Amino acid sequence: MREQILKMIEKNSRIDLKELAIMLGMSEVDLMNEISRMEEEKIICGYHTLIDWEKTSVEKVSALIEVRVTPQRGQGFDHIAERIYNYPEVNAVYLLSGAYDILITLEGKSLKEVSSFVSDKLSTLDSVLSTATHFILKKYKDHGTIMANNDERLKMTP
Amino acid sequence: MRNPLSDKIVDVKPSGIRKFFDIVSEMPDAISLGVGEPDFDTPWHIRDEGIYSLEKGKTFYTSNAGLKELRCEISNYIMRKQGIKYDPINEILVTVGGSEAIDIALRCMVNPGDEVIIPQPCYVSYEPCAVMADAVPVIINLKHENEFRLTAEELEAAITDKTKILILAFPNNPTGAIMEKKDLEAIAEVVLKHDLYVISDEIYSELSYNEAHVSIATLPGMKERTIMINGFSKAYAMTGWRLGYACGPELIMKQMTKLHQFAIMCAPTTSQYAAVEALKHGDGDVAEMREAYNQRRRFLMYQFREMGLECFEPYGAFYVFPCIKEFGMTSEDFAMRFLEEEKVAVVPGTAFGDCGEGFLRISYAYSIDDLKVALGRMKRFIARLREENSK
Numbered sequence: 001m002r003e004q005i006l007k008m009i010e011k012n013s014r015i016d017l018k019e020l021a022i023m024l025g026m027s028e029v030d031l032m033n034e035i036s037r038m039e040e041e042k043i044i045c046g047y048h049t050l051i052d053w054e055k056t057s058v059e060k061v062s063a064l065i066e067v068r069v070t071p072q073r074g075q076g077f078d079h080i081a082e083r084i085y086n087y088p089e090v091n092a093v094y095l096l097s098g099a100y101d102i103l104i105t106l107e108g109k110s111l112k113e114v115s116s117f118v119s120d121k122l123s124t125l126d127s128v129l130s131t132a133t134h135f136i137l138k139k140y141k142d143h144g145t146i147m148a149n150n151d152e153r154l155k156m157t158p
Numbered sequence: 159m160r161n162p163l164s165d166k167i168v169d170v171k172p173s174g175i176r177k178f179f180d181i182v183s184e185m186p187d188a189i190s191l192g193v194g195e196p197d198f199d200t201p202w203h204i205r206d207e208g209i210y211s212l213e214k215g216k217t218f219y220t221s222n223a224g225l226k227e228l229r230c231e232i233s234n235y236i237m238r239k240q241g242i243k244y245d246p247i248n249e250i251l252v253t254v255g256g257s258e259a260i261d262i263a264l265r266c267m268v269n270p271g272d273e274v275i276i277p278q279p280c281y282v283s284y285e286p287c288a289v290m291a292d293a294v295p296v297i298i299n300l301k302h303e304n305e306f307r308l309t310a311e312e313l314e315a316a317i318t319d320k321t322k323i324l325i326l327a328f329p330n331n332p333t334g335a336i337m338e339k340k341d342l343e344a345i346a347e348v349v350l351k352h353d354l355y356v357i358s359d360e361i362y363s364e365l366s367y368n369e370a371h372v373s374i375a376t377l378p379g380m381k382e383r384t385i386m387i388n389g390f391s392k393a394y395a396m397t398g399w400r401l402g403y404a405c406g407p408e409l410i411m412k413q414m415t416k417l418h419q420f421a422i423m424c425a426p427t428t429s430q431y432a433a434v435e436a437l438k439h440g441d442g443d444v445a446e447m448r449e450a451y452n453q454r455r456r457f458l459m460y461q462f463r464e465m466g467l468e469c470f471e472p473y474g475a476f477y478v479f480p481c482i483k484e485f486g487m488t489s490e491d492f493a494m495r496f497l498e499e500e501k502v503a504v505v506p507g508t509a510f511g512d513c514g515e516g517f518l519r520i521s522y523a524y525s526i527d528d529l530k531v532a533l534g535r536m537k538r539f540i541a542r543l544r545e546e547n548s549k
Contacts, residue, residue, distance in 0.1 A: 004449070022460040023453035023526070 174509030196395035208432035224252025256402035278511025299513035306335035329474020332519035364393035399429035
């Protein structure tokens with residue numbers, strides 16, 4: 001049942017819990033208890049909103065930054081990852097297999113702001129060997145949601 | 159000038175749903191809960207396979223019975239789901255939707271005057287197809303108190319010495335009724351006793367919410383006398399691809415293939431390639447859509463209980479069939495007023511047979527948001543009717 005609950009609120013965290021309980025065939029109290037437990041267990045880590053900033057007047061640039069680092073004795077990649085994820089402008093930090101080690105997603109107000117983060121803060125960290133910054137030009141799909149959607153169905157008689 | 163038309167065809171009544179939807183299409187802001195078509199798009203990997211086949215230039219006819227690869231996958235699928243084996247070479251025919259299979263099965267099996275038993279309420283094409291095959295349709299009016307299941311007694315009472323075929327369509331459109339194994343066993347006994355054949359339309363087989371659907375063909379002695387019809391429209395949200403299939407004894411399938419060859423040649427090639435992908439890798443998609451339908455089904459049943467609207471709990475397809483007899487109106491009047499006053503389209507039960515009088519078919523192949531709005535309006539509408547009636 002947990003899986004079903006999570007699937008539903010992953011798609012819509014604002015879903016009406018009374019309706020969700022009906023749809024899943026369980027009582028509202030049981031559902032609320034289950035959700036609280038998952039919040040306590042940090043299975044549910046937060047509730048966010050998916051925004052198409054393109055449609056607002058707010059200027060924003062997003063970037064993906066590939067980072068190659070030297071792991072540190074006794075701490076592996078965790079220490080350097082922590083140094084990076086503590087910056088509030090950093091959205092996400094992943095440790096990856098493959099050609100580079102860490103992938104950062106970052107949001108800034110302008111190209112300049114992102115590039116100064118890379119040159120002033122990121123590149124100057126001791127264990128960072130190199131970085132490659134990719135600016136996002138267009139978001140087609142985010143969090144499983146296609147940003148531009150149109151539905152064209154023909155009317156028919158069954 | 160001579161009359162260009164065939165009397166037989168002219169006498170066939172048009173679909174009762176048609177008239178209604180002509181009005182709906184003139185109302186752009188109406189919410190329709192009328193159409194029996196999944197609101198999901200075909201899963202992308204299936205569409206992708208269709209596109210890929212086009213890119214590779216696979217635009218030729220397939221063999222009349224359908225791509226061998228597809229027939230093998232259909233055979234595997236039925237084995238996986240029902241545990242019975244159909245020979246992909248001689249016992250499976252790929253058709254243009256389940257609809258074609260219904261038509262040619264009837265035309266291949268009846269002689270003029272043979273009786274075909276059709277339990278109603280049911281899908282709109284069985285009766286006209288039987289008539290066009292020169293059969294005599296014999297209607298059984300299924301009962302609300304039996305949750306619209308067919309009982310052995312009802313079947314027995316409809317059989318004459320001319321009866322040849324029983325059409326079974328469960329999970330059912332429009333009622334959402336199912337037939338469980340024990341129900342089917344009682345029917346099979348009567349079928350065997352009277353040496354009948356069964357055309358079993360199982361197009362909604364994947365949409366069974368309590369337990370997995372059982373085909374009557376799996377019961378002892380029944381595979382030899384059953385044409386099992388299924389397709390991709392409902393399970394994989396592939397309505398527009400127009401692809402279905404029929405499975406049955408070689409003797410009958412041979413004639414059906416012949417008819418299919420003369421009328422159709424073969425089912426669309428692109429659709430067939432896409433369908434191979436659906437059967438190979440589509441089980442997860444089906445499970446996900448089934449869960450979504452089930453959630454909506456629970457939501458609707460809850461709303462009906464809240465409104466105090468009588469409705470048996472349907473466990474199949476994507477329809478609910480609430481009873482509106484308390485309002486003292488015909489189904490058609492109810493549906494028409496509901497459409498005019500609240501701009502919500504539902505289908506009067508009478509579109510599916512006379513015994514659908516007093517019922518409505520509501521499809522939940524619509525997003526939960528649409529359903530919420532529509533049910534809110536229904537609540538308001540019903541409250542208004544009750545108030546009028548109490549005066």
